[in-house]
Amino acid sequence: MYYGYYGWGLYNQVGFFLILIGTVLMLLAQGKVTRSYRKYSKIYNSRGMTGYQVAREILDQNGLQDVRIEHISGELSDHYDPRNKVLRLSNGIYDQTTVAALAVAAHECGHAIQHKEGYLPLTFRNAIIPFCNVGQRVGWFVLFLGLAIANTKIAWIGVFLMCGILLFQIMTLPVEFDASSRALTILNDRYLSDGEYSGAKKMLTAAALTYVASVISTLLSLLRIVLMVIGSSRRDD
Secondary structure, three states, X not given: OXXXXXXXXXXXXXXXXXXXXXXXXXXXXXXXXXXXXXXXXXOEOOOOOOHHHHHHHHHHHOOOOOOEEEEOOOOOXXXXXXXXXXXXXXXXXXXXXXXXXXXXXXXXXXXXXXXXXXXXXXXXXXXXXXHHHHHHHHHHHHXXXXXXXXXXXXXXXXXXXXXXXXXXXXXXXXXXXXXXXHHHHHHHHHHOOHHHXXXXXXXXXXXXXXXXHHHHHXXXXXXXXXXXXXXXXXXXX
Protein backbone atom coordinates (compact mmCIF):
# COMPACT_ATOMS: atom_id res chain seq x y z
CA MET A 1 0.00 0.00 0.00
CA TYR A 2 2.84 2.39 0.86
CA TYR A 3 4.47 1.76 -2.51
CA GLY A 4 1.15 2.33 -4.25
CA TYR A 5 0.70 5.80 -2.77
CA TYR A 6 4.37 6.63 -3.36
CA GLY A 7 4.01 5.57 -7.01
CA TRP A 8 0.82 7.65 -7.36
CA GLY A 9 2.67 10.75 -6.13
CA LEU A 10 5.59 10.06 -8.48
CA TYR A 11 3.25 9.68 -11.47
CA ASN A 12 1.58 12.98 -10.57
CA GLN A 13 4.95 14.75 -10.39
CA VAL A 14 6.06 13.39 -13.76
CA GLY A 15 2.68 14.33 -15.25
CA PHE A 16 2.97 17.88 -13.96
CA PHE A 17 6.45 18.13 -15.46
CA LEU A 18 5.13 16.96 -18.86
CA ILE A 19 2.39 19.60 -18.80
CA LEU A 20 4.99 22.24 -17.90
CA ILE A 21 7.16 21.25 -20.86
CA GLY A 22 4.18 21.40 -23.22
CA THR A 23 3.15 24.83 -21.93
CA VAL A 24 6.66 26.23 -22.34
CA LEU A 25 6.90 24.89 -25.91
CA MET A 26 3.58 26.49 -26.83
CA LEU A 27 4.57 29.83 -25.32
CA LEU A 28 7.90 29.81 -27.16
CA ALA A 29 6.27 28.93 -30.49
CA GLN A 30 3.52 31.53 -30.11
CA GLY A 31 6.05 34.14 -29.07
CA LYS A 32 8.16 33.43 -32.15
CA VAL A 33 5.25 33.77 -34.59
CA THR A 34 4.06 36.95 -32.88
CA ARG A 35 7.52 38.51 -33.15
CA SER A 36 7.82 37.48 -36.80
CA TYR A 37 4.38 38.85 -37.61
CA ARG A 38 5.07 42.19 -35.96
CA LYS A 39 8.45 42.48 -37.66
CA TYR A 40 7.16 41.84 -41.17
CA SER A 41 4.04 43.89 -40.55
CA LYS A 42 6.37 46.89 -40.64
CA ILE A 43 8.01 45.96 -43.96
CA TYR A 44 6.02 46.98 -47.04
CA ASN A 45 6.07 44.97 -50.25
CA SER A 46 7.56 46.65 -53.29
CA ARG A 47 4.44 46.15 -55.43
CA GLY A 48 2.26 48.02 -52.95
CA MET A 49 -0.48 45.36 -53.06
CA THR A 50 -2.81 44.71 -50.14
CA GLY A 51 -3.60 41.32 -48.70
CA TYR A 52 -7.07 41.54 -50.25
CA GLN A 53 -5.73 42.34 -53.72
CA VAL A 54 -3.24 39.48 -53.68
CA ALA A 55 -5.81 37.04 -52.31
CA ARG A 56 -8.38 38.02 -54.93
CA GLU A 57 -5.83 37.68 -57.72
CA ILE A 58 -4.59 34.27 -56.53
CA LEU A 59 -8.13 32.94 -56.13
CA ASP A 60 -9.20 34.17 -59.57
CA GLN A 61 -6.09 32.73 -61.24
CA ASN A 62 -6.93 29.33 -59.73
CA GLY A 63 -10.56 29.30 -60.87
CA LEU A 64 -11.93 30.27 -57.45
CA GLN A 65 -13.99 33.31 -58.47
CA ASP A 66 -16.85 31.95 -56.36
CA VAL A 67 -14.81 32.31 -53.13
CA ARG A 68 -15.68 35.53 -51.32
CA ILE A 69 -13.21 37.53 -49.24
CA GLU A 70 -14.42 39.11 -46.01
CA HIS A 71 -12.80 41.58 -43.63
CA ILE A 72 -12.88 40.42 -40.00
CA SER A 73 -11.58 41.83 -36.74
CA GLY A 74 -8.77 40.46 -34.60
CA GLU A 75 -5.08 39.70 -35.06
CA LEU A 76 -4.04 36.60 -37.00
CA SER A 77 -7.65 35.42 -37.01
CA ASP A 78 -7.42 34.80 -40.76
CA HIS A 79 -8.91 31.57 -42.08
CA TYR A 80 -10.62 29.88 -45.00
CA ASP A 81 -14.17 28.60 -44.44
CA PRO A 82 -14.69 25.66 -46.84
CA ARG A 83 -18.39 25.20 -46.07
CA ASN A 84 -19.32 28.74 -47.10
CA LYS A 85 -16.41 29.27 -49.51
CA VAL A 86 -15.29 32.41 -47.71
CA LEU A 87 -11.74 33.57 -47.10
CA ARG A 88 -11.61 35.86 -44.07
CA LEU A 89 -8.75 38.30 -43.58
CA SER A 90 -8.07 40.23 -40.37
CA ASN A 91 -7.36 43.92 -39.84
CA GLY A 92 -3.60 43.64 -40.29
CA ILE A 93 -3.92 41.62 -43.49
CA TYR A 94 -6.97 42.73 -45.49
CA ASP A 95 -6.01 46.27 -46.46
CA GLN A 96 -2.31 46.34 -45.55
CA THR A 97 0.57 46.32 -48.05
CA THR A 98 3.12 44.57 -45.85
CA VAL A 99 5.10 41.40 -46.43
CA ALA A 100 3.17 39.82 -43.55
CA ALA A 101 -0.16 40.69 -45.19
CA LEU A 102 0.81 39.01 -48.45
CA ALA A 103 2.24 35.94 -46.70
CA VAL A 104 -0.88 35.32 -44.62
CA ALA A 105 -3.29 36.07 -47.48
CA ALA A 106 -1.43 33.71 -49.83
CA HIS A 107 -1.35 31.00 -47.14
CA GLU A 108 -5.13 31.13 -46.71
CA CYS A 109 -5.52 31.01 -50.48
CA GLY A 110 -3.46 27.82 -50.32
CA HIS A 111 -6.21 26.27 -48.19
CA ALA A 112 -8.86 27.34 -50.71
CA ILE A 113 -6.85 25.71 -53.51
CA GLN A 114 -6.48 22.55 -51.41
CA HIS A 115 -10.24 22.46 -50.96
CA LYS A 116 -10.88 22.84 -54.67
CA GLU A 117 -8.39 20.08 -55.54
CA GLY A 118 -9.69 17.71 -52.87
CA TYR A 119 -6.32 17.58 -51.11
CA LEU A 120 -6.50 14.26 -49.25
CA PRO A 121 -5.07 15.26 -45.82
CA LEU A 122 -7.49 18.23 -45.71
CA THR A 123 -10.45 16.06 -46.71
CA PHE A 124 -9.59 13.45 -44.09
CA ARG A 125 -9.00 16.05 -41.38
CA ASN A 126 -12.32 17.77 -42.04
CA ALA A 127 -14.12 14.40 -42.04
CA ILE A 128 -12.87 13.44 -38.56
CA ILE A 129 -13.61 16.78 -36.88
CA PRO A 130 -17.07 15.76 -35.51
CA PHE A 131 -15.72 12.47 -34.14
CA CYS A 132 -12.72 14.20 -32.54
CA ASN A 133 -14.91 16.82 -30.87
CA VAL A 134 -17.31 14.21 -29.48
CA GLY A 135 -14.44 11.96 -28.42
CA GLN A 136 -12.76 14.81 -26.55
CA ARG A 137 -15.89 15.69 -24.57
CA VAL A 138 -17.03 12.14 -23.88
CA GLY A 139 -13.49 10.95 -23.24
CA TRP A 140 -13.04 13.19 -20.20
CA PHE A 141 -16.30 11.93 -18.69
CA VAL A 142 -15.43 8.27 -19.32
CA LEU A 143 -11.91 8.78 -17.98
CA PHE A 144 -13.00 10.29 -14.69
CA LEU A 145 -15.83 7.81 -14.34
CA GLY A 146 -13.33 4.99 -14.65
CA LEU A 147 -11.00 6.61 -12.12
CA ALA A 148 -13.88 7.34 -9.72
CA ILE A 149 -15.11 3.75 -9.65
CA ALA A 150 -11.56 2.34 -9.81
CA ASN A 151 -12.25 0.60 -13.14
CA THR A 152 -9.08 0.85 -15.20
CA LYS A 153 -10.67 -0.63 -18.33
CA ILE A 154 -13.25 2.16 -18.47
CA ALA A 155 -10.53 4.76 -17.85
CA TRP A 156 -8.51 3.40 -20.78
CA ILE A 157 -11.55 3.76 -23.03
CA GLY A 158 -11.64 7.42 -22.03
CA VAL A 159 -7.97 7.78 -22.94
CA PHE A 160 -8.61 6.19 -26.33
CA LEU A 161 -11.50 8.54 -27.06
CA MET A 162 -9.33 11.54 -26.21
CA CYS A 163 -6.66 10.50 -28.70
CA GLY A 164 -8.86 11.84 -31.51
CA ILE A 165 -7.69 15.40 -30.92
CA LEU A 166 -4.07 14.27 -31.35
CA LEU A 167 -4.96 12.60 -34.66
CA PHE A 168 -6.65 15.82 -35.80
CA GLN A 169 -3.57 17.89 -34.93
CA ILE A 170 -1.24 15.43 -36.65
CA MET A 171 -3.35 15.65 -39.82
CA THR A 172 -3.22 19.43 -39.56
CA LEU A 173 0.56 19.40 -40.05
CA PRO A 174 0.63 18.37 -43.74
CA VAL A 175 -2.35 20.66 -44.42
CA GLU A 176 -0.57 23.71 -43.01
CA PHE A 177 2.83 22.86 -44.46
CA ASP A 178 1.35 22.35 -47.91
CA ALA A 179 -0.62 25.61 -47.78
CA SER A 180 2.55 27.49 -46.86
CA SER A 181 4.50 25.75 -49.62
CA ARG A 182 1.88 26.74 -52.20
CA ALA A 183 1.84 30.30 -50.87
CA LEU A 184 5.61 30.70 -50.99
CA THR A 185 5.81 29.36 -54.54
CA ILE A 186 3.17 31.84 -55.72
CA LEU A 187 4.71 34.75 -53.82
CA ASN A 188 8.19 33.99 -55.14
CA ASP A 189 6.97 33.72 -58.73
CA ARG A 190 4.77 36.82 -58.88
CA TYR A 191 4.69 39.12 -55.91
CA LEU A 192 7.81 39.39 -53.74
CA SER A 193 11.44 40.30 -54.28
CA ASP A 194 14.15 37.99 -52.95
CA GLY A 195 14.47 39.92 -49.67
CA GLU A 196 10.71 40.10 -49.19
CA TYR A 197 10.34 36.40 -49.99
CA SER A 198 12.88 35.55 -47.30
CA GLY A 199 10.80 37.45 -44.74
CA ALA A 200 7.58 35.74 -45.81
CA LYS A 201 9.26 32.34 -45.53
CA LYS A 202 10.54 33.09 -42.04
CA MET A 203 7.10 34.19 -40.92
CA LEU A 204 5.25 31.17 -42.35
CA THR A 205 7.90 28.84 -40.93
CA ALA A 206 7.39 30.38 -37.50
CA ALA A 207 3.64 29.89 -37.87
CA ALA A 208 4.17 26.23 -38.81
CA LEU A 209 6.16 25.70 -35.60
CA THR A 210 3.05 26.54 -33.55
CA TYR A 211 1.29 23.51 -35.06
CA VAL A 212 4.27 21.29 -34.30
CA ALA A 213 4.29 22.62 -30.73
CA SER A 214 0.55 21.90 -30.45
CA VAL A 215 1.09 18.27 -31.42
CA ILE A 216 3.90 17.86 -28.89
CA SER A 217 1.89 19.63 -26.17
CA THR A 218 -1.17 17.44 -26.77
CA LEU A 219 0.99 14.30 -26.81
CA LEU A 220 2.54 15.27 -23.47
CA SER A 221 -0.93 15.96 -22.03
CA LEU A 222 -2.09 12.52 -23.12
CA LEU A 223 1.00 10.96 -21.57
CA ARG A 224 0.09 12.69 -18.32
CA ILE A 225 -3.39 11.18 -18.51
CA VAL A 226 -1.89 7.75 -19.21
CA LEU A 227 0.24 8.17 -16.09
CA MET A 228 -2.89 9.09 -14.12
CA VAL A 229 -4.54 5.82 -15.14
CA ILE A 230 -1.42 3.74 -14.47
CA GLY A 231 -0.88 5.48 -11.13
CA SER A 232 -4.50 4.92 -10.14
CA SER A 233 -4.29 1.20 -10.89
CA ARG A 234 -1.04 0.92 -8.91
CA ARG A 235 -2.53 2.81 -5.97
CA ASP A 236 -5.50 0.46 -5.84
CA ASP A 237 -3.28 -2.66 -5.85
